[in-house]
Amino acid sequence: KPIAPEPRQAAPADTPVVRALARAFRWRRMSEAGKYATVREIAEAEGVNASYVSRVLRLTLLAPGVLERLMEGPVAQVGVTVEALLEPFPVRWEEQMRTL
Numbered sequence: 001k002p003i004a005p006e007p008r009q010a011a012p013a014d015t016p017v018v019r020a021l022a023r024a025f026r027w028r029r030m031s032e033a034g035k036y037a038t039v040r041e042i043a044e045a046e047g048v049n050a051s052y053v054s055r056v057l058r059l060t061l062l063a064p065g066v067l068e069r070l071m072e073g074p075v076a077q078v079g080v081t082v083e084a085l086l087e088p089f090p091v092r093w094e095e096q097m098r099t100l
Helices: 016-032 039-046 050-061 064-071 093-099
Strands: none
Touching (some): 016 039, 016 050, 016 064, 039 050, 064 093
């Protein structure tokens, strides 16, 4: 019996929200790999201010369900902006799922 290949998932939509999420996880990986030791070092390397880096890095704390929804693209992101995501949000995943 032949094995059917797994269906390929579509690439995430290229939206400002998806780009912000990608940036957040890229910066976290670079920090974890030791390329940058501080938020300030990331900010200097990227040409942005440290406050912005800190707010973007917080996006890596979003609940997996929230991240999945945001990665689905523009339809799933209706009413969600990068600016709104960079505002403080609940730490508990259950609360995030309700509020985001």
